[in-house]
Amino acid sequence: MKKRIIFILLCFFIALTVISSYSLWFGGQAEGHFSSFDRLLLAGVTVSLLVYYIKLDKNPQYAHATINTEKKEKEQNGDEFFTKPKITFEDVAGLEEVKEELVEVIDFIKKSEKYRKMGAKIPKGILFHGPPGTGKTLLASAVAGETKSAFFSASGSEFVEKYVGVGAKRIRTLFEKAKKEAPSVIFIDEIDAIGAKRHLDSNNEKDQTLNQLLVELDGFNTDQTVVVIAATNRMDLLDEALLRPGRFDRHMFIGNPNVKAREEILRVHTKNKPLSPDVRIPDLAKKTHGMSGAHLSNIANEAAIIAVRQNENIITNNHFEQAIERVIAGLQVKNPTILQKEKEIVAYHEAGHALIGKILNTDMVQKVSIIPRGQALGYVLHMPQDDRYIMTKEELCYKMMVMLGGRAAEELIYSHLSTGAKDDLKKVTEVAMQMVCEYGMSNLGFLYQDPRFNQSISHQINKEMNRIIDECYTTTLDYLKNYHKSLEKIAKALLEKETLNCDELNEVLGDFKSLEDELEAV
Ligand SMILES: Nc1ncnc2c1ncn2[C@@H]1O[C@H](COP(=O)(O)OP(=O)(O)OP(=O)(O)O)[C@@H](O)[C@H]1O
Numbered sequence: 001m002k003k004r005i006i007f008i009l010l011c012f013f014i015a016l017t018v019i020s021s022y023s024l025w026f027g028g029q030a031e032g033h034f035s036s037f038d039r040l041l042l043a044g045v046t047v048s049l050l051v052y053y054i055k056l057d058k059n060p061q062y063a064h065a066t067i068n069t070e071k072k073e074k075e076q077n078g079d080e081f082f083t084k085p086k087i088t089f090e091d092v093a094g095l096e097e098v099k100e101e102l103v104e105v106i107d108f109i110k111k112s113e114k115y116r117k118m119g120a121k122i123p124k125g126i127l128f129h130g131p132p133g134t135g136k137t138l139l140a141s142a143v144a145g146e147t148k149s150a151f152f153s154a155s156g157s158e159f160v161e162k163y164v165g166v167g168a169k170r171i172r173t174l175f176e177k178a179k180k181e182a183p184s185v186i187f188i189d190e191i192d193a194i195g196a197k198r199h200l201d202s203n204n205e206k207d208q209t210l211n212q213l214l215v216e217l218d219g220f221n222t223d224q225t226v227v228v229i230a231a232t233n234r235m236d237l238l239d240e241a242l243l244r245p246g247r248f249d250r251h252m253f254i255g256n257p258n259v260k261a262r263e264e265i266l267r268v269h270t271k272n273k274p275l276s277p278d279v280r281i282p283d284l285a286k287k288t289h290g291m292s293g294a295h296l297s298n299i300a301n302e303a304a305i306i307a308v309r310q311n312e313n314i315i316t317n318n319h320f321e322q323a324i325e326r327v328i329a330g331l332q333v334k335n336p337t338i339l340q341k342e343k344e345i346v347a348y349h350e351a352g353h354a355l356i357g358k359i360l361n362t363d364m365v366q367k368v369s370i371i372p373r374g375q376a377l378g379y380v381l382h383m384p385q386d387d388r389y390i391m392t393k394e395e396l397c398y399k400m401m402v403m404l405g406g407r408a409a410e411e412l413i414y415s416h417l418s419t420g421a422k423d424d425l426k427k428v429t430e431v432a433m434q435m436v437c438e439y440g441m442s443n444l445g446f447l448y449q450d451p452r453f454n455q456s457i458s459h460q461i462n463k464e465m466n467r468i469i470d471e472c473y474t475t476t477l478d479y480l481k482n483y484h485k486s487l488e489k490i491a492k493a494l495l496e497k498e499t500l501n502c503d504e505l506n507e508v509l510g511d512f513k514s515l516e517d518e519l520e521a522v
């Protein structure tokens, strides 16, 4: 309203100024009505009004109408997804392994010409998967920031929920725009919203959107530097077509941070905050086991808010304690003492797996961790091995013993059983079943057995499987008893650091001798 009144006034004064000058320029009738002073005054008012009007026009409050039309135009040509982020890898704390993998992609975007000359194809699709709030979005924008690329960010749910019927069209526009602005990074968060498994009988909006996405992924040429990054918390839901080579074929797991990474994340988020000397970031990192980067950034922010509310100009350790309590309450996490006890059990369980692996010298342990991942409370990652087509009976037994190492360690240390070995036991049972029924490696002889067709023998099969598993378990327990000190060492290190890589594990074990080494020594 105000803007309109000023506009009318402005027009009026411009008209008056023109009329007053008319006589001056053309010697007209009006000469007698306007003195030189009047003309000067009129011109002054007009100029002031003009300046005021321009100022109003720039004020967002009054520029609303213009913004709305601009927004509509942007939606039509895909600009609504577009930004040029300033974030770099420095703003992303931890996640070192993922960053290392991404360096290659960054190099490609920066020096795409060099790669193209060699006939190398651009790594097109990258899939970030892992729990929420772990920095997937942050990392994707950092890739754009590091390479000074255009960043197009959209969420899968936007394509199906808000714009029913136009999802496919919007995907097309998004890719067209990104190609035009290349080098560019397209980020599609919550890809599962459009990329979930398709059903044969349906041809709904979602399937059309997904089909369009597949077409676009297949469609771009090698001379266009466009990298597409998608993110999901539910990789298991995705349609296999999306994960095929040439589409999202590079999968990177973005997990919750370990204690060291949590410390770094807290440092990033407290960088510009006034901290009291009693705030010890390493201690805060220890207290926030199992939390994501988003939780930690939330804690830093909450602590600052609490300090302001208490009229203090510096954030103290007490403020952080309160903030952590609030976030924990929000998460409805079990109380910290139970949490600590469970963490210990998980530490011994995972240490058991890793140690049996080392004793038997089976697959090389790449990483041991007590940070929850999916349904598992901890995990041991083995070095990817060459494809094996044949395994000996001994190797199969070793495999089962590594799987049983978790449960055996729990029994040895706590002498009671927990539910934590469910998955291990399932896998062990499968191996034992194959040994008895398919590989002829039991007292039942060489016959291929199918318990579904031969009910009468299923009792004997179960007995054999039990015998094999029991023997493996007893040996595993004996090994752990003999190597008790090493088990303690690994568990303690895990409780302290939460993850151990191959070198760190070897360091913890010191001059460790595997069974093979021992035998050789004899
Ligand atoms: N590694 C990290 N370093 C610094 N800050 C982090 C990190 N991880 C998460 N954060 C903080 O948490 C916020 C949320 O992270 P982000 O949106 O990237 O998570 P996400 O994995 O994409 O989550 P979602 O799966 O819910 O989309 C970030 O804005 C940042 O403040």
Ligand SMILES: [Zn+2]
Pocket: 349, 353, 406, 407, 420, 421, 424
């Ligand atoms: Zn286990």
